[in-house]
Amino acid sequence: xxxxxxxxxxxxxxxxxxxxxxxxxxxxxxxxxxxxxxxxxxxxxxxxxxxxxxxxxxxxxxxxxxxxxxxxxxxxxxxxxxxxxxxxxxxxxxxxxxxxxxxxxxxxxxxxxxxxxxxxxxxxxxxxxxxxxxxxxxxxxxxxxxxxxxxxxxxxxxxxxxxxxxxxxxxxxxxxxxxxxxxxxxxxxxxxxxxxxxxxxxxxxxxxxxxxxxxxxxxxxxxxxxxxxxxxxxxxxxxxxxxxxxxxxxxxxxxxxxxxxxxxxxxxxxxxxxxxxxxxxxxxxxxxxxxxxxxxxxxxxxxxxxxxxxxxxxxxxxxxxxxxxxxxxxxxxxxxxxxxxxxxxxxxxxxxxxxxxxxxxxxxxxxxxxxxxxxxxxxxxxxxxxxxxxxxxxxxxxxxxxxxxxxxxxxxxxxxxxxxxxxxxxxxxxxxxxxxxxxxxxxxxxxxxxxxxxxxxxxxxxxxxxxxxxxxxxxxxxxxxxxxxxxxxxxxxxxxxxxxxxxxxxxxxxxxxxxxxxxxxxxxxxxxxxxxxxxxxxxxxxxxxxxxxxxxxxxxxxxxxxxxxxxxxxxxxxxxxxxxxxxxxxxxxxxxxxxxxxxxxxxxxxxxxxxxxxxxxxxxxxxxxxxxxxxxxxxxxxxxxxxxxxxxxxxxxxxx
Ligand code: ADP
Numbered sequence: 001x002x003x004x005x006x007x008x009x010x011x012x013x014x015x016x017x018x019x020x021x022x023x024x025x026x027x028x029x030x031x032x033x034x035x036x037x038x039x040x041x042x043x044x045x046x047x048x049x050x051x052x053x054x055x056x057x058x059x060x061x062x063x064x065x066x067x068x069x070x071x072x073x074x075x076x077x078x079x080x081x082x083x084x085x086x087x088x089x090x091x092x093x094x095x096x097x098x099x100x101x102x103x104x105x106x107x108x109x110x111x112x113x114x115x116x117x118x119x120x121x122x123x124x125x126x127x128x129x130x131x132x133x134x135x136x137x138x139x140x141x142x143x144x145x146x147x148x149x150x151x152x153x154x155x156x157x158x159x160x161x162x163x164x165x166x167x168x169x170x171x172x173x174x175x176x177x178x179x180x181x182x183x184x185x186x187x188x189x190x191x192x193x194x195x196x197x198x199x200x201x202x203x204x205x206x207x208x209x210x211x212x213x214x215x216x217x218x219x220x221x222x223x224x225x226x227x228x229x230x231x232x233x234x235x236x237x238x239x240x241x242x243x244x245x246x247x248x249x250x251x252x253x254x255x256x257x258x259x260x261x262x263x264x265x266x267x268x269x270x271x272x273x274x275x276x277x278x279x280x281x282x283x284x285x286x287x288x289x290x291x292x293x294x295x296x297x298x299x300x301x302x303x304x305x306x307x308x309x310x311x312x313x314x315x316x317x318x319x320x321x322x323x324x325x326x327x328x329x330x331x332x333x334x335x336x337x338x339x340x341x342x343x344x345x346x347x348x349x350x351x352x353x354x355x356x357x358x359x360x361x362x363x364x365x366x367x368x369x370x371x372x373x374x375x376x377x378x379x380x381x382x383x384x385x386x387x388x389x390x391x392x393x394x395x396x397x398x399x400x401x402x403x404x405x406x407x408x409x410x411x412x413x414x415x416x417x418x419x420x421x422x423x424x425x426x427x428x429x430x431x432x433x434x435x436x437x438x439x440x441x442x443x444x445x446x447x448x449x450x451x452x453x454x455x456x457x458x459x460x461x462x463x464x465x466x467x468x469x470x471x472x473x474x475x476x477x478x479x480x481x482x483x484x485x486x487x488x489x490x491x492x493x494x495x496x497x498x499x500x501x502x503x504x505x506x507x508x509x510x511x512x513x514x515x516x517x518x519x520x521x522x523x524x525x526x527x528x529x530x531x532x533x534x535x536x537x538x539x540x541x542x543x544x545x546x547x548x549x550x551x552x553x554x555x556x557x558x559x560x561x562x563x564x565x566x567x568x569x570x571x572x573x574x575x576x577x578x579x580x581x582x583x584x585x586x587x588x589x590x591x592x593x594x595x596x597x598x599x600x601x602x603x604x605x606x607x608x609x610x611x612x613x614x615x616x617x618x619x620x621x622x623x624x625x626x627x628x629x630x631x632x633x634x635x636x637x638x639x640x641x642x643x644x645x646x647x648x649x650x651x652x653x654x655x656x
Pocket of ligand 1: 552556557560588590591592593601606607608609611612613614615616617618641
């Protein structure tokens with residue numbers, strides 16, 4: 001019996017409702033979130049670090065500049081003492097110092113010398129054009145004098161378009177106030193002298209005035225990061241300040257690659273998960289289809305009345321259906337796994353084993369007997385087809401088993417009825433021939449009567465001799481035997497026997513049939529011409545049946561010649577070896593058979609005779625077929641019709 005198949009897929013991959021089916025999605029979402037967080041975190045940390053670096057770099061820069069300014073102030077203070085009252089330098093040495101100051105990296109573009117009233121005495125480097133001074137130059141001078149320390153003016157625009165800033169240093173001689181040394185710092189020069197390359201690389205540095213307006217800056221090109229800027233204002237320097245602005249950082253390659261790889265992996269995982277899901281859904285559809293197919297097959301197997309049984313190449317039973325179990329009386333658990341001999345084989349019988357050599361073709365049906373569990377024997381017909389497994393391998397044989405007991409019974413009944421019909425037909429033939437036969441019997445009987453009357457008379461008269469008596473008694477005996485033969489023949493013809501196949505001489509059957517019709521031919525004035533072949537093979541057959549066919553054909557021939565002139569009423573019977581058997585023929589000189597009725601001759605109850613039954617030819621043909629032979633007719637060579645009966649030699653039956 002077919003079992004229910006388990007449904008593993010259904011419980012593994014439900015379409016809805018089970019949490020762990022969502023797990024991969026959750027994991028991926030979490031992964032994306034974590035990666036995003038780390039990326040964001042990394043970026044913001046980097047930003048903070050940059051910010052901190054910017055601030056400390058800016059403060060360092062501010063100090064550096066302040067220090068530079070201060071050291072220039074000190075140098076100015078020293079040089080101030082070298083100037084004479086007329087504004088000239090005392091020594092060569094002092095001139096070198098000034099030159100070094102102006103050409104070195106102090107950022108000074110000019111140096112002025114003022115007397116204690118603030119009047120300009122000399123300018124270095126000496127130039128044709130007067131040095132442009134800051135608008136608040138007098139205030140600077142005043143402040144320097146009042147506070148006794150260096151004072152800075154506001155930054156101011158120079159004729160060349162750049163900005164500068166003045167520092168006014170009060171200069172003291174040995175004991176008294178000497179005047180002022182004024183340095184003009186060119187801001188672009190300060191920048192180029194004091195901003196190191198690494199700083200300029202990273203930041204744009206600019207000087208701003210009191211209003212925050214940019215008045216000089218480093219010259220590197222590059223996009224600025226507006227968020228990363230820092231400004232410091234110098235104390236006591238007329239609002240001068242610096243602003244440091246970071247350039248936009250070029251994205252760092254490694255983190256970018258990491259992020260890209262992570263995003264790539266996430267995409268791949270999501271994609272493959274999606275594909276997996278689709279595949280599982282498809283698998284589910286297939287499985288659903290499979291299950292409905294299975295259910296369909298199960299229903300089919302259980303509803304069919306044909307027993308189904310599969311066996312593997314070793315003959316072991318691998319499957320039986322409900323009908324098979326009902327048929328044999330054992331249930332599937334008892335049958336599956338059994339090896340030959342099977343419990344449902346009657347003693348001493350077995351199914352032919354199948355091997356690989358039988359090939360993959362369906363084998364011809366096998367008819368055999370099975371035994372039910374109850375002991376009852378029944379007939380089955382088995383068809384087997386090769387069983388191919390899912391891998392295409394020949395795994396065994398699937399057999400359908402039909403209980404044909406009923407069919408066999410019906411066949412036997414039909415055979416029985418056919419035999420009865422044939423016997424009845426013979427009786428009817430006899431009935432029709434009764435008067436002729438009576439006449440035929442009458443002859444020997446009346447001969448016997450008259451012979452015996454003559455003998456009696458001779459005895460009464462007392463005149464007899466022994467020789468005469470012996471002669472007469474011999475004739476009586478002969479006539480008696482003749483009568484006995486006639487009766488025997490009739491008895492043999494009408495006796496209803498079960499069809500019996502045996503080796504038989506066809507010629508003997510022909511002679512028996514003609515003998516039976518001897519008187520009738522005389523009465524109808526038909527000449528019988530019998531030509532029998534010599535050395536015919538004996539055939540397997542039922543002699544009474546073959547005689548019956550011949551009697552029928554001969555009588556039909558005689559009927560057909562009713563209106564034939566007496567001189568031509570010849571009925572020719574022949575026998576000859578033909579093909580793998582014997583061919584008999586009956587040829588008449590009657591009217592022949594018209595095409596209109598030729599097709600219906602062998603139908604039941606077809607007759608053209610008023611007293612006819614129309615069963616003769618029908619029965620003849622079925623007898624021919626029972627002998628695996630053939631019955632047909634052709635127009636005769638000299639008019640009339642010839643009927644042929646072809647009988648094969650046939651094989652000896654191995655009767656059970
Ligand atoms: P029945 O002899 O009782 O009519 P048959 O089946 O023997 O039944 O014959 C059927 C019919 O076939 C006959 O009625 C006859 O018309 C035709 N028939 C049979 N044999 C011959 C023959 N040798 N010549 C002409 N017609 C024939």
